[in-house]
Amino acid sequence: GGGETPATEGEEGQAEGEALPGEGKVVTMITDTGGLGDKSFNDLAYAGLEKASEELGFELKILQSATEDDYAPNIQTALEDNPALIVCVGFMMEQATVDAAAENPDINFAIVDGVGDMDGDGQQDVDNLLGLKFKENEGSFLVGVAAGLTTETDKIGYIGGMEFPTIIVFESGFIAGVKSVNPDAEVYVEYADSFGDIAKGKEIATAQYNKGADVIYHAAGGVGLGLFQAATENDFWAIGVDADQALTSPENADNILCSMLKRVDTATYTAARSAVEGTFEGQVQTFGLAEDGIGVGDGGENLTEELNGEIEKWKAAIIEGQFTVPATREEVEAFEVPEI
Amino acid sequence: MNDGNKLKKITKDLWLILRFPLISIAAGFFIGAVLILIAGKNPLIAYIALFQGSFGGVDKIGETLFKMTPILMTGLSFSIAFRTGLFNIGGEGQFLAGAITAIIAGWYFQSLPHLLLVIIMFILAILAGAAWASIAGVLKAKMGIHEVITTIMLNYTALYLVNYIVRAVMNPQILLGTKAEAHTVSLPDAARLTKLKDVFEIFGRSSVHTGIFIAVGCAVFMYILLFRTTLGYELRSGGLSPDAAEYGGVKKSRNIIMAMGISGAVAGLAGAVNVMGITYYVAQSSTTPGYGFDGIAVGLVGGLHPIGIIASSFLFGILSNGARKMQLEGIPKEVIAIIQGVIIVFIASQYIIKIIYKKRKENEIKKEKIIPEKSKEEEVR
Amino acid sequence: MPCVVEMNNISKVFPGIIANDKVNFQLKKGEIHVLLGENGAGKTTLMNILYGLYQPTSGEIYIGGKEVIIKDPNVAIQHGIGMVHQHFMLIKPFTVAENIILGNEPVMHNGMKLDMKKAIKNVENISNDFGLKVDPMAKIQDLSVGIQQRVEILKALYRGADILILDEPTAVLTPQEIEELGIIIRKLADEGKSIILITHKLKEVMSMSDRVTVIRRGKIIDTIDTKAIKTDDLAEMMVGRKVKMEVDKQEKTPGEVIFSVEKLKVRDNRGLEAVKDVSFNVRAGEVLAVAGVDGNGQTELVEAITGLRDIESGQVQLDGLDLSKLSTKEIIESGVGHIPEDRHRRGLVLGNSLAENMILGYHYTEPFSKNGFMKYDKIHEHAQVLIKEYDVRTPDENVKAGSLSGGNQQKAIIAREMYKNPRLLIAAQPTRGLDVGAIEFVHKKIIESRDNNQAVLLVSLELDEVMSLADRIAVIYDGRIVDTIDAKKATEKQLGILMAGGKHKETRDMNSEVMGHE
Amino acid sequence: MWIVILPILASALRLATPLIFSALGGTFSERSGVVNIALEGIMVMGAFFSILFADFTGSPWIGVMAAILAGMLTALLLGVVSIHLQGNQVVMGTAINILAVGLTSYLLQIIYKRFGQTDAITNALTNNPTILAFLEKLPVVGKAFFSGLTPFVYLAFFAVGLSYYVLFRTPFGLRVRAVGEHPKAADTVGVNVYKIRYICVLISGALAGIAGASLTVGYTAIFREHMVSGKGFIALAAMVFGKWHPVGALLACLFFGLAEALSIQGSMLGIKIPTEFMHMLPYVATILALIGVVGKAVAPAADGEPYEKGEN
Ligand SMILES: Nc1ncnc2c1ncn2[C@@H]1O[C@H](COP(=O)(O)OP(=O)(O)OP(=O)(O)O)[C@@H](O)[C@H]1O
Ligand SMILES: Nc1ncnc2c1ncn2[C@@H]1O[C@H](COP(=O)(O)OP(=O)(O)OP(=O)(O)O)[C@@H](O)[C@H]1O
Ligand SMILES: [Mg+2]
């Protein structure tokens, strides 16, 4: 199973004998090359589907992609079961998913972290595809606020996995958040060119720490584990990503200030439910702070009341639409700290 | 010889050729079964799934052929160099070089008609793979720098170079002005290889594309090159005995550069075939694609012979394709890797069987008291 | 005299061949006993069994009257057996001392550390005791073959060998070295050591041994007192027919000079000058022998002529064409045939088939290759013809070249090179390790070549060979041609002295020369 | 100035440490004539089993022992096939690399009931050993350099010295090198070729196992799939670069570690080039170093050649 991701346990126990709506149906999830165990969207997506499966009684199947060219064949294999829904995880799979959805209009598809707009016209290309998009910049902004207010050295670190556009979104939101509360703070930005090399993560974090950084945020999957290790050894703050990492890495909880939550589990859960219950609709669902698809987790209970208050304040402002959080470096350049 | 005897002989020959691989495969599956049992699943169901996934219809066979396409080519690539006495671990980098070159060519020549475009892309990818490998080849030939080091280093260099090109050169953001992506622009339709299913319905959903013909063509090419051409004779001789080849007028350095170049060319072509056949773009990645490394295993298991490599890549295709179906049965996909590993272990240690045969032969001789060699010579005198 | 070794009814079966067939062999204490036989007769096999490298298929071995099972060389060493192998068992990058002590190392700190000081001392001691001078600190790769052989002998003596097996020790030595070896082993025998000497050189048998055992096709023919037999009879026993020991060579007036080397300078692998200002020429229909002890620049000379090694300066001309800047391939094309001194390393691609080997060097020419493709039917045909013509003993042309015996490998190479009908034939150590039958054949072919009006450059250290084949003899020493003499007028003694380092020096000075690196 | 350089040096040492152990392992095995492509796989085994046992017993040192054992067992597989059965050593190494990744992932699922990674251990061996704690108190270098070192860094240097001593100063080492150069010659003087090769392959396994442990128990405190990702191959390259010599291997690994440390810290040092080029640095630098400095590397003569006892 997909580990200790914080999908809330199925509370509503099913009455005995009552036929579940998903009985006899199949939902298949296909991971990207990160695969299960990425402690990120693959695991979270799985957790959401697992929960749905328990509640609704459908059979959950999983196919992990070893390489990029497994995407299409994996989808084709999944199609053989005539599933109620195929959930493809990760923006890397967008093209393959759109292609398959176009060829199989009777099957429901969902793509995590994607829209399904490959021709770039701003519209979803197919009708039977549910795009699940997240506004990671908003959550990153909030943890940036926390970092900016927490730092004593006015030096902050950011470690990205690879310089993907989707990862730059984290970087952009985070820097904007820091600048909004602490214009003097400097942010060291470093990319590991890896999502798995823990040692490299630890080296980068240590280097940033040596240069004075006392709060470091990561959007780098497994590389982040190295950050946590460095944080614990040197006693500085780390900020987690995707899941509430104070809960998933309890050994390091004392040094995980908070985590940027990306509720992929909620998204896949709802998608599966709608598909099984027959209410599925091809569309783009955006999960931001307003939709509660993005948030800040504090499983380590390290945020002070004051910080929580600040975070809430900025959160409310974003939800109200007082300003837009930057999602690219250009937008960060142009970003002016709003008065709130 | 009558037909019955002939048939018997053919079956016997076939058995002689196939016995090591078959025993190895059986051992791999046996150990795999144990692991599946430990994981609390039924091996029988798992293996039925595996074979259904790989053979359960033309479409499934198509899928196996699809899986086999790139590794057949990288297996050939590795073997050509190995036969010349070079250990090319650089298939990964050469594969990437070919892939990214195909993208670049596909973009800049996109207005050309399909066939011409495809040919140009192939040629450029071949050149790119060859050039990338030739760095190692030239350094070895001219300066004696061990190709194991250079090819390993060049793999990583290629990875990061390609990542850079994807992000900062061939990105849709830059070429099309749309939003930034983690991959290059996609190949236009004219630059894509035809899927067999689009021509023959019988291939169902499978992803197999015309690249399989190119891959098999490469095997034929390698066979002809190695065993029918003068260059092949020189390459093989140089691999077996560099000094003797040199004595025979074969230039060592030329041999090395040629072998690395051809090896890289095939790997580069593999990269192009892969993007043109399935992914249509190259994405940023934290790891090399892995086909180069798979090629080492495929080549060695195939005994470095084109026919053997076709067979071993088919076997690897079956395994990794069948793994999909096994996964759907909830069986850890790692079991497949372990089965692969065990098969290779047994193929590596086929000597056990050879020893048994040798002992048996010796005993036969002892019994029959074969006349020593020299008495035949006496007749000649 | 008591028997120190008794081998009774020893048989050894290899797949496809019985190498030793119910062999009985006795070695008496203090004797020098020659084991004589053709290539492949089973001599090495028998001795490998005695030394524990092979296990006999059947039969018993007695040492000092007690039955023993020699399961590995350790056991042999314990029983006082030492062996100098046909192919030297020396580790090239190691020093002399390291090679000698290997497997029986003096140690200090409870075995935690090699005691190299003591090792060197020990080596010096036995080296002095037996009069076998070597520099313990020299690396094997820098030593001449003769010295390497001393190291091999010392290795055995260091282990306290009383029974010494020498497998073809003379194949690579100069006459002086052979003579010296004779003195050494005689001295060892006088000290009570028992010696088995393998050879197929009849002269040596006569001069060195007390008794001789002749082995043919794995079977013992007879064991006889050396004094009681004549050379011709030995030869006949050995090969089973009458052999002509003399080479049939007609008087012949040579033609024009077609090959010349002028002021040639070549460096060896270590960058030292190995060929120093060498000049000579060869006429059509003439055999010029370059006679010299191994390691005096012959290897480099031949490699330079054939394009296998860079030329520092000087000229090489064949038929007016300057070869010095040409590649090996171009040199071959210009009409050079080359029988290389190291047939395993250079002469054959051991892993390729015999047929493929029989075109090496002209594999790219028609009819064997056309438009870049090999014509295998032609290649096989070619091989079959040559195999027949040159009497290469092989099941067929498809076997790997490596599976042939040394003599047959050599025949295959000669066949290949002769087929080219070269203007210049270079034959480097063409009969090394071959038996009399094979030597007879090779010599006949070389003379045929000369009579065909080809220029022949023979590089050899076998004085018999040099004297019987050559028209002129150029003696090479320390990278220089010290003298060129008419073969008809040359004497063995004169040549020996020249080969050892110049006109005026005495033979024994050679020792100091080969020892001469600090 | 030193305040910038010293941490980079410390970082270089940390990054080089697993490579050093692994390259030493390769050196032992190849000096005896057994090509060891399996370093990568053995490191994976060492990395996994050290965490597994450290986690279950609570003792990181037991974890290290487990890594050594796992490495030796894996190497034994290489040994049996390539020494006794005279199988192809490269094929076998490749098989082990595939097996190791598969097996650890499989065990991860069976034991931890989870994908991807183990639990983290809390008592990883990442601090200076107590007896060397005084080093941290030294002015300037103490904090900037020594505090960044782990026990494995010291151990690596010790291992280099020991390996050098064993290979070049002991009777055993003489035999190892003899067997790697000319096994038959060694055999004829009573050296047991198989025994020596087995011992060397086992030492190689132990060292590559420690290399894996130095990465996990000695550094990251957790095992994650793909975390070794090519380090075994880099070590292999370093061994060749270092000309099959322990000190050479050490220098090659340090060179690589330094380049990697620089590439990681580059942007913080104010070097503004695209990150991809920064990450390329160690690999390109290695090639350039080979072109510029180091001449031809010659492998032990019998490296990779199976030895058939007696009858050949
Ligand atoms: N390991 C082996 N395997 C198979 N056949 C062998 C082996 N060693 C020797 N033979 C065969 O046994 C026969 C005897 O070989 P052996 O080496 O004893 O000959 P020899 O008398 O020493 O010859 P030479 O004078 O060439 O050294 C030969 O026919 C040879 O081919
Ligand atoms: N495994 C083997 N199988 C078959 N024949 C073998 C084998 N090993 C050695 N031989 C043969 O044994 C014979 C004797 O071996 P040896 O090493 O004494 O060579 P040789 O005949 O003296 O040749 P050379 O003069 O080139 O050294 C050779 O003919 C060789 O081909
Ligand atoms: Mg659209």
Ligand SMILES: [Mg+2]
């Ligand atoms: Mg012999």
